[in-house]
Amino acid sequence: MTEKFDNKKEYKNIAERLINRLENDDINVNEWNKGFIGFHNPTTNKEYTGKNTIVLMLSQMFSNYSDNRYLTFNQIKKLGLKLKKGSKGTCLNYVNTYRKDLKRNLTLEEINDIDLISELESKGLLQSYKKYFTVFNGDDVEGLEEIKDIKVEITNDIDINTIANSIGVSVKNQAINTAHYNLDDDCIYLPKLSQLTSSYEHYLKTFFHELTHATGHKSRLDRNLGNYGLDSDLHSTEELIAELGSIILAKYFNVNVDEKLYNNSLIYIKGWLSLIEDDKKVEMMAAAIEQAIQAATLIISKSKIKKAA
16 A cells, blocks of 8 residues: 655654754854845945844835945045035944953953853953944935946846736835845835845845745735744744745746855754754744745746736
C-alpha cells in the first residue's frame, strides 16, 4: 500500500533540516545586509540607527522629503552651504556611557566587552547620558551635491508593479530607511534605485519579501497582521514567512540568487529564529514554511491569471 503523503510531516522535516543548517557558526546574524543605504550623514557616510530612524521616518512622512541625507547645521556651514529659509530641523539623540575611573567615554571595544561592562557596573563606575543634536534634510540644503544615480544593471525584466497589482497591492519608491509593507494603505514601500548598495537581484528579493507580507492582509490569507507588533512569536513567524516566500518567488520568477544573496537570507532567518524559544523553533518554522508556500502559491496563481488576461 502506498503511504499517504503528509504535508505537515514533510514541513517538519524541512524545518528540522533548515534549523540544523542555521546552527552553523559561519552564519553570523551581524553580517546581514539590507542592500541599500538608508538615512545617513553624507559627511560621515554613517547611517542613523535605533530610535533615530523612527524619528527620521516621521520627518520624511510629514515633510515629504525626497532626500535620505541628514546633516547638522555646523556640517552644512563647514561645507560652505546654506540652509534654506524656514527650514525646520529634526532633533535626534544618542547615548554615551562615561567611565568614572578613567574620566572618559567607553570605547567601542569596551562596549562590546560584556565581562568588562559587568565589572564596571558592579563597581558603579559607569554613567550613561544622552546627547541631543538637530539635523536637516538634504532637500533643505542649498548647494548640496545632488545624489548621483547609481548605475544598476537591470538583470531581469520583471515588472514588480504588475506582479503586485495582480494581488491588489500598490508599490511606491521613496527615499526611505527600510523597505516595508504598510497594512493600513495596503502598499509596499521600496527605496529608490539610487540608494542601492547591492545588486538588482537583491532589490527584487526585497520586493518579494514585502509582497509575501502583503499576502497576510485580511482580504487575502488573513495572517492577523494587525497584531504583528504586539506578539513577538507572531512577529518572528511573519518575518520567517516573508523571507522564505521571497526565496520561493525569486526561484519562480528566475531571479539569480547567488550564494552571497542566499546566505544573506539564511542570516536573516537565523536572526528571527533566535528570538523564538528552543522548544517552539521546529513547530514555528514548520508553520512558517507551510504559510510561505501558501503565500507564494497565491501570488503565482494570480500573476498567471493577470498575464493570461
